[in-house]
Every structure is written in C-alpha cells, then in structure tokens.
Amino acid sequence: MxxxxxxxxxxxxxxxxxxxxxxxxxxxxxxxxxxxxxxxxxxxxxxxxxxxxxxxxxxxxxxxxxxxxxxxxxxxxxxxxxxxxxxxxxxxxxxxxxxxxxxxxxxxxxxxxxxxxxxxxxxxxxxxxxxxxxxxxxxxxxxxxxxxxxxxxxxxxxxxxxxIPEELLELYERIAKKHPGTALAQVRDGQCKACGLRALPHTVQLLESDTDEEIFRCESCGRILYSLEPIAHAAPKESATGAANS
Ligand SMILES: [Zn+2]
Structure with missing residues (x-):
C-alpha cells in the first residue's frame, strides 16, 4: 500500500x-x-x-x-x-x-x-x-x-x-480523496506523522508486530497508520514492488 x-x-x-x-x-x-x-x-x-x-x-x-x-x-x-x-x-x-x-x-x-x-x-x-x-x-x-x-x-x-484487499483499497481511496497522497500516515515516536496526534501505545505495539493484520486509523485525522516495521501483508510484496521499480 x-x-x-x-x-x-x-x-x-x-x-x-x-x-x-x-x-x-x-x-x-x-x-x-x-x-x-x-x-x-x-x-x-x-x-x-x-x-x-x-x-x-x-x-x-x-x-x-x-x-x-x-x-x-x-x-x-x-x-x-x-x-x-x-x-x-x-x-x-x-x-x-x-x-x-x-x-x-x-x-x-x-x-x-x-x-x-x-x-x-x-x-x-x-x-x-x-x-x-x-x-x-x-x-x-x-x-x-x-x-x-x-x-x-x-x-x-x-x-x-x-x-490489495478490496475493502482496504476502498478505505484508502476514500481517505485519499480527503488527504491526497497521504492516506497512509507513518507512526513515529508514538505519533501520527501527518497530524501529530499521539497514538495509543497498544496500537503502536500492534502496528509494530508482524503478525497483526488489523488496520488502525488515526483517531484525529482518520489516516491509515503504519509503522516503520513493515505491516504483515506488505512484507512479502517488498521484493515484488522492488523489482517493478527497477
Ligand atoms: Zn493523524
């Protein structure tokens, strides 16, 4: 994503x-x-x-x-x-x-x-x-x-x-309409990088764990949060997109 x-x-x-x-x-x-x-x-x-x-x-x-x-x-x-x-x-x-x-x-x-x-x-x-x-x-x-x-x-x-699963894609498109180019927001130091709101420690923890498939959205701006650690379903795609890039 x-x-x-x-x-x-x-x-x-x-x-x-x-x-x-x-x-x-x-x-x-x-x-x-x-x-x-x-x-x-x-x-x-x-x-x-x-x-x-x-x-x-x-x-x-x-x-x-x-x-x-x-x-x-x-x-x-x-x-x-x-x-x-x-x-x-x-x-x-x-x-x-x-x-x-x-x-x-x-x-x-x-x-x-x-x-x-x-x-x-x-x-x-x-x-x-x-x-x-x-x-x-x-x-x-x-x-x-x-x-x-x-x-x-x-x-x-x-x-x-x-x-990308259809539901997830729809969610992305919906948020992207409101926030073009930044529907996904990185969580760094426990904060949503897009709007600055502090994310729940529990959410951060789940985001950083590879096993979790759940989608978390920022409670303030509604963007889909991601951590620097690749989220579970994105990890296997890393090589595929990397190849498509070159
Ligand atoms: Zn936010």
Whole structure:
C-alpha cells in the first residue's frame, strides 16, 4: 500500500506538470502575438510617415510650380505695381517652397527612424519565433515523456491495487480523496506523522508486530497508520514492488 501511495503521489506530480504545460505554451503564444502586434503598428506608422513625406514633397512641388509661373508672368506685365506684386508672390512662393523642403528633410528622418523600428521588431519577432519553436518542441517532448511516465505509473498502480484487499483499497481511496497522497500516515515516536496526534501505545505495539493484520486509523485525522516495521501483508510484496521499480 505504501507503494500505491508513492505511485499516487508520483502520478499527481506528473499530472500537475502535464497540466502546467499548455499554460507554458499559451504564455509563449501570448509573447509572440504581442510582438506581432507591435510590428504591425510599427509598419502602420511607417506607412503613415511615408504618406506624410509624399504630401510634403507635393507641397514643395506646388510652391515651385507657382514660383515658376509668377516668374514667367513677370516678363509680360505692363505696370510697375503689377510687377511688384508678382515679385512679392515669387518671394512668398520661394520661401514656402524652402519651408516645405525643410519639412521634407525632417520627415525623411522620421521615415528612416520608422524603418529602423520595423527592421528591429522584425528581427526580434524572428528570433522569438525560433526560440519559441524550439521551446515548444521541448515542451512537447517533455509532455510526451511525462505522459508515458504517467501511463506507466497508472499501469503499475493497477497491478498493485489488484493485490490489495478490496475493502482496504476502498478505505484508502476514500481517505485519499480527503488527504491526497497521504492516506497512509507513518507512526513515529508514538505519533501520527501527518497530524501529530499521539497514538495509543497498544496500537503502536500492534502496528509494530508482524503478525497483526488489523488496520488502525488515526483517531484525529482518520489516516491509515503504519509503522516503520513493515505491516504483515506488505512484507512479502517488498521484493515484488522492488523489482517493478527497477
Ligand atoms: Zn493523524
């Protein structure tokens, strides 16, 4: 029965690990999707920066066209006033074209910055994808290994459970529901090791005698008590379970 409890503890630990694995995968997926989102918005920012550059370039173009048109007109004006007015328009158009050119230069720097950001995020995403793909593979392998171990433990448990009297097994299962992995409690120095209650000296004595087949339960926590001395029906199984272990 101690072997049964050991296997149950083992199976519980394995199951916890198995159940933790999808969470690890989800976390990895969340990291990737976060990086993808960041890349998408960086690409959008780049598109906008490019559009803005285009718009500013058109402004430059328009002011230059306008200045050229005024210059052409100025050669054919009749009055001095009209000529002066045109000169003024030309100066304004030239100055606006210059301002727009400065803005284009500024915008070109913004575009470059946005391009660098996109490249950096692309590289980061690529690296994460590789790391996470390797991680996932590792998780899957671990999962398969643990699953196998769990199945083996389950099969071994079935074999051992068969050798235990049905009533005793039912009692064990019932207590194990309440105290998973510790339905059996060792008595040491006259105390239940699980809850600390002092066991009756008579009970301890009987537990330590090889001949007794009776089951004793802790009066406080209800666990099945056992002594370091193997209890009678467990003794002959010792070699069998030992062999199954190796
Ligand atoms: Zn107890």
């Amino acid at each position: 101690l072997e049964l409890q050991r296997l149950d503890q083992n199976a519980t630990a394995l199951r916890a690990e198995l159940e933790g694995m999808p969470k690890r995968q989800r976390e990895a997926d969340a990291k990737l999707s976060g990086e993808r989102t960041a890349l998408t918005s960086a690409k959008e920012a780049l598109t906008q920066a490019l559009a803005q550059r285009k718009k500013l370039e058109l402004d430059v173009e328009q002011w230059k066209v306008r200045a050229k048109k005024y210059r052409e007109q100025s050669s054919s004006v009749k009055t001095n006033e009209a000529y002066k007015a045109l000169q003024h328009e030309i100066t304004t158009a030239d100055s606006e074209a210059g301002k727009a050119e400065d803005l284009v230069l500024e915008q070109m720097m913004k575009v470059e910055e946005a391009e660098r950001r996109v490249k950096r995020l692309e590289a980061e995403l690529k690296e994460s994808q590789q790391v996470i793909a390797a991680e996932k593979k590792q998780i899957e392998e671990q999962f398969a290994g643990k699953k196998k171990a769990w199945e083996a433990a389950t099969a071994e448990r079935r074999g051992i459970a068969k050798k």
